[in-house]
Amino acid sequence: MTETVLAALADGVLTLTLNRPDKLNAFNEEMHLALRAGFQRAHDDAGVRAVLLTGAGRGFCAGQDLGDRDPRNGGPAPDLGHTLETFYNPTLRLIRSLEKPVVCAVNGVAAGAGANIAIACDIVLAGKSARFIQAFARIGLVPDAGGSWSLARILGEPRAKALALTAEPLGAEKAAEWGLIWKAVEDEALMDEALALARSLAAGPTLGLGLTKRLIQAAAVNSLDQQLDQERDCQREAGRSTDYAEGVTAFLEKRKPEFRGQ
Numbered sequence: 471m472t473e474t475v476l477a478a479l480a481d482g483v484l485t486l487t488l489n490r491p492d493k494l495n496a497f498n499e500e501m502h503l504a505l506r507a508g509f510q511r512a513h514d515d516a517g518v519r520a521v522l523l524t525g526a527g528r529g530f531c532a533g534q535d536l537g538d539r540d541p542r543n544g545g546p547a548p549d550l551g552h553t554l555e556t557f558y559n560p561t562l563r564l565i566r567s568l569e570k571p572v573v574c575a576v577n578g579v580a581a582g583a584g585a586n587i588a589i590a591c592d593i594v595l596a597g598k599s600a601r602f603i604q605a606f607a608r609i610g611l612v613p614d615a616g617g618s619w620s621l622a623r624i625l626g627e628p629r630a631k632a633l634a635l636t637a638e639p640l641g642a643e644k645a646a647e648w649g650l651i652w653k654a655v656e657d658e659a660l661m662d663e664a665l666a667l668a669r670s671l672a673a674g675p676t677l678g679l680g681l682t683k684r685l686i687q688a689a690a691v692n693s694l695d696q697q698l699d700q701e702r703d704c705q706r707e708a709g710r711s712t713d714y715a716e717g718v719t720a721f722l723e724k725r726k727p728e729f730r731g732q
């Protein structure tokens with residue numbers, strides 16, 4: 471049977487490729503579980519020092535597989551809250567709580583929950599032909615997979631509401647201009663650039679990078695006072711790491727540091 475998520479570990483980078491290309495990588499139950507297992511592995515395996523998430527074929531991810539619950543088949547209305555609680559939310563929490571960088575290479579259309587999973591990653595690159603679509607409004611749903619939270623925080627209410635209420639596609643270049651993603655790059659350059667970035671992050675001081683991710687995410691809820699305290703605590707921890715000693719030593723010896731992620 472074809473794997474719905476391909477997982478490959480090389481040079482400290484765990485590449486997870488959504489792999490239902492004939493459905494634009496829409497999520498079925500199997501793909502949900504496989505993606506979650508991939509991020510769980512990233513948590514558990516010290517050999518994983520960065521994750522690269524992308525999609526196979528011409529799309530990144532078209533959100534939930536709408537064929538899974540065909541209303542024409544009759545029966546009671548589905549409990550979509552249960553779907554979120556069981557499948558999407560645990561994966562979103564794993565991405566955000568993973569104290570290792572997660573790079574996302576959006577290789578084509580990202581719609582519905584697919585768009586919002588991309589946005590939840592730490593550094594998002596997209597091919598210039600990629601589009602982000604808050605497709606939920608087209609089918610009577612609300613933004614999920616953290617989208618109502620991240621769009622409002624990143625873009626502010628006016629743009630978040632317009633995107634979510636109209637479901638108008640947002641092109642990769644505009645998404646970069648608005649700060650929703652890091653960069654739009656030529657389609658042909660996307661995977662090389664994303665992989666190079668993921669590799670360089672994987673060769674970085676993983677503990678310090680993980681604490682940096684924690685701090686920046688905490689800023690969304692902390693006061694400045696709380697954030698200053700948290701920076702103090704994280705810096706204390708980073709300062710005790712082997713990679714900090716190596717970074718300073720390499721600087722003083724005028725050579726490239728060799729970080730071990732500890």
Ligand code: LHQ
Binds near residue numbers: 554
């Ligand atoms: C699909 C899908 C798809 C199945 C393309 N499902 N087959 C959470 C909780 C629980 C339930 C509900 O949802 C959620 C969260 C969500 O994600 S809701 C939002 C679900 N996603 C959408 O509404 C997007 C639906 N797809 C589209 O609007 C278009 O396919 C986009 C704009 C993504 C791409 O358009 P095109 O480039 O023109 O491609 P296409 O429409 O021709 O799609 C290619 C194939 O992929 C096609 O199959 P076929 O057999 O005809 O070649 C589509 O049926 C299939 N596909 N999205 N979500």
